[in-house]
Amino acid sequence: MTTFTALPTDIVDAYRAGAPDAHGNPPERHISNGSGNPCRHCLRDVPEGAEMLVLAHKPFDGTHPYAEVGPIFLCADPCVRSSGADLPQILTTSPDYLIKGYGKDDRIVYGTGAVTPRPEIADRIAAIFADPKVAYIHVRSARNNCYLTRADRAP
Structure with a gap:
């Protein structure tokens, strides 16, 4: 979650x-x-x-x-x-998003970054969180690289 x-x-x-x-x-x-x-x-x-x-x-x-x-x-x-866990409205307006995982040291965990079609966001986030080196995920604009939101593992 x-x-x-x-x-x-x-x-x-x-x-x-x-x-x-x-x-x-x-x-x-x-x-x-x-x-x-x-x-x-x-x-x-x-x-x-x-x-x-x-x-x-x-x-x-x-x-x-x-x-x-x-x-x-x-x-x-x-x-x-x-x-909350529901996909925020700002992640429903573009055809795709840049999603990438970060470690506890705030460095990108290489191999996690991907431009992801909107319908695949939840699956991509779950796949990134399967890597134990990933502490959190940033979701960014795939067009402009602007930071949108952070995804965390639900407690």
């Missing part, structure tokens, strides 16, 4: 209050066009016409060669943090 882990509310609230992003810049404010703006907190698209934040985020602690930084979107207004 898998749990999809959204960004923690305290981190999102800090960004909403103007905390600097991974590059030291304040989050930019834009208006969502209603599609292609997936919030990494509620794991849903930011609604059309709603204000959103755009910022650089690094979903890792510390700095090292595998600590990728990339753009993310967040609802500018408070939203409910997503949690």
Whole structure:
């Protein structure tokens, strides 16, 4: 069983209050066009016409060669943090996603990365978690490599 882990509310609230992003810049404010703006907190698209934040985020602690930084979107207004085993809405809007496993040391476990068609996400995640070296999985955009969400083994 898998749990999809959204960004923690305290981190999102800090960004909403103007905390600097991974590059030291304040989050930019834009208006969502209603599609292609997936919030990494509620794991849903930011609604059309709603204000959103755009910022650089690094979903890792510390700095090292595998600590990728990339753009993310967040609802500018408070939203409910997503949690659970159900496939989040933001993983249902593209034909495929980049999925790759990471070890406890936050390094990619080579051989786990694959662009995966949407209907095969659950099976691919299960196959990656079959490798005991994998501690968690990142799901990213297959088109832009943007971080979407983290998958963890359910307790």
